[in-house]
Amino acid sequence: MKIESLPFANFDETLQTNLRKNQLPALARWLIGTRPSGLLALECNSNWEAALTIEFLVNVKGIFQDNGEQEELCKEIVTRVPEAINHLLSEVLHINDKGHGHMQCWDGGTWDTAVVVRALLTSLKNFPEAFAVRKRLEIERTVKETIHWLAWRFDIWETEIKYPFGVSDVAQILNTLIFIRVERPDLFEKITSVGYLATRKGNPLELDILRYLLKEATPIKMASPSMDDVHTESESLCFWGSYFHTAEVLDVLSIAYAATQTSSMCPIPSLEGKLKDVIPPEDARTAKSLVIAAIRYLERNQVNGQWTTHVDTMRCLEAYVKATYLLKEQPEPHIVFRGLRWTCDKKQVFKDGSFLHTLFLTTFYSHALVEIYRHWELAQKPLLDIYDDVVWASPTRTTTERGKRLQAEIDRDDKVRENVRLEKAILRQNRILLSLIIVFGIILMGTAVAHLLGILKFSRPSVQDLGDALAFCAILVAITVAIIGLLWTSEEQSRK
Numbered sequence: 001m002k003i004e005s006l007p008f009a010n011f012d013e014t015l016q017t018n019l020r021k022n023q024l025p026a027l028a029r030w031l032i033g034t035r036p037s038g039l040l041a042l043e044c045n046s047n048w049e050a051a052l053t054i055e056f057l058v059n060v061k062g063i064f065q066d067n068g069e070q071e072e073l074c075k076e077i078v079t080r081v082p083e084a085i086n087h088l089l090s091e092v093l094h095i096n097d098k099g100h101g102h103m104q105c106w107d108g109g110t111w112d113t114a115v116v117v118r119a120l121l122t123s124l125k126n127f128p129e130a131f132a133v134r135k136r137l138e139i140e141r142t143v144k145e146t147i148h149w150l151a152w153r154f155d156i157w158e159t160e161i162k163y164p165f166g167v168s169d170v171a172q173i174l175n176t177l178i179f180i181r182v183e184r185p186d187l188f189e190k191i192t193s194v195g196y197l198a199t200r201k202g203n204p205l206e207l208d209i210l211r212y213l214l215k216e217a218t219p220i221k222m223a224s225p226s227m228d229d230v231h232t233e234s235e236s237l238c239f240w241g242s243y244f245h246t247a248e249v250l251d252v253l254s255i256a257y258a259a260t261q262t263s264s265m266c267p268i269p270s271l272e273g274k275l276k277d278v279i280p281p282e283d284a285r286t287a288k289s290l291v292i293a294a295i296r297y298l299e300r301n302q303v304n305g306q307w308t309t310h311v312d313t314m315r316c317l318e319a320y321v322k323a324t325y326l327l328k329e330q331p332e333p334h335i336v337f338r339g340l341r342w343t344c345d346k347k348q349v350f351k352d353g354s355f356l357h358t359l360f361l362t363t364f365y366s367h368a369l370v371e372i373y374r375h376w377e378l379a380q381k382p383l384l385d386i387y388d389d390v391v392w393a394s395p396t397r398t399t400t401e402r403g404k405r406l407q408a409e410i411d412r413d414d415k416v417r418e419n420v421r422l423e424k425a426i427l428r429q430n431r432i433l434l435s436l437i438i439v440f441g442i443i444l445m446g447t448a449v450a451h452l453l454g455i456l457k458f459s460r461p462s463v464q465d466l467g468d469a470l471a472f473c474a475i476l477v478a479i480t481v482a483i484i485g486l487l488w489t490s491e492e493q494s495r496k
Contacts, residue, residue, distance in 0.1 A: 007345060014379065014383070019372075023353070023369055028057060030354045052364075056363070056370060082130035100195070101195055110173065114172035114175065115176075121143060121179065122183075125183060140190075143180070166216075172252075174206060174210065206279070210279060246319075250291060250323050254319075259271050260275050310355070322371055337387075438483055442479065
């Protein structure tokens with residue numbers, strides 16, 4: 001094969017540099033379009049594709065600026081994105097419901113509305129100077145009313161909507177809720193204090209959605225060859241309907257789990273602990289277990305760098321890299337690179353930067369590239385080193401054994417937590433028992449000493465004798481309380 005036919009020809013440069021010099025600039029220009037204003041997606045009257053394009057352009061602008069490149073393209077992005085936001089605001093649908101008040105959405109679609117909301121807030125955060133105060137207030141008001149609509153849609157999801165491909169839509173609702181919690185906690189508080197969410201009872205909306213997604217998982221067993229290649233063993237995996245739906249849920253479950261973790265376990269500081277008080281530990285552990293099972297499902301079912309269709313492949317590739325990054329697990333090098341190599345092949349990524357000249361495929365392709373650029377560790381290495389890693393490291397990495405290790409780590413963590421709980425219970429029982437022994441010991445010793453000193457006489461006591469005895473008992477009680485207090489305090493401090 002000739003070197004010219006490979007998508008990454010600069011072997012001495014890093015994968016990030018290859019993407020930044022070749023695929024990303026052409027891709028950004030194609031998605032911007034040739035018209036003097038707006039974005040290509042708006043020419044097709046596609047609100048959700050415009051929203052995904054905005055997210056990509058904001059991310060790629062940050063990549064270029066961090067490296068001092070593509071100055072003119074960055075300036076154009078700064079102009080085009082606010083224009084697109086103004087168009088999206090003009091396309092919103094207004095809904096007046098007698099029971100829930102005024103709400104808004106885009107195209108009546110849950111998935112579409114959720115991604116457009118994130119695009120609005122992303123633009124407002126990154127280009128605040130592009131919007132007047134009145135326009136900013138309009139954006140915030142629109143976000144509030146669309147979130148109420150999304151919450152209402154989820155609450156009637158299984159009773160009235162019954163959408164057969166619902167997990168992707170529901171996953172996008174959760175993704176948007178977490179996004180607002182992280183990026184705009186002040187706005188989130190305003191949203192939940194009025195309207196539909198203010199009257200909603202029961203669990204937090206995020207927890208109900210998470211449990212719905214956990215419930216919808218389909219567990220499967222797949223036979224795997226063991227290390228000796230003779231015996232076969234079964235491995236627990238899971239998926240959600242199709243590869244695309246699996247990727248959508250895998251994406252948001254990994255975000256939700258990371259948002260329950262502390263800094264040592266969460267790779268994104270802004271995400272740290274945002275859902276710690278919303279999602280109980282047992283639900284977080286279940287989410288992690290299903291994320292790992294879904295990761296293994298994708299690893300086991302990739303064929304020649306693909307997960308069946310084009311859009312499934314690009315969505316799975318993005319979700320696989322993101323999930324392993326958020327769980328601080330190293331993804332399999334050959335899974336990522338083969339998927340990327342197939343995706344970027346010049347037979348389908350054309351010179352103009354598009355993927356088969358198809359807008360919806362190109363938008364998902366753009367997000368997959370950005371995710372790999374930002375969160376795949378090997379992308380920082382030269383191409384020759386990556387090829388070397390894929391060729392030499394992959395055969396020594398047994399994905400079956402890796403799946404067992406990941407499951408064993410979950411089981412170990414559960415047992416560690418149980419051991420800590422039992423140790424606390426045993427420590428408390430020991431302290432109670434020791435306290436009782438001290439009390440009885442001091443009573444016996446105090447009685448004996450008092451009798452020897454003549455303070456306590458086992459005969460009919462006088463008023464004076466009774467006063468001495470009470471005074472002595474008071475001293476014993478004070479000594480007992482002090483000793484027991486010192487015991488419990490010292491035990492607590494040593495435990496900390």
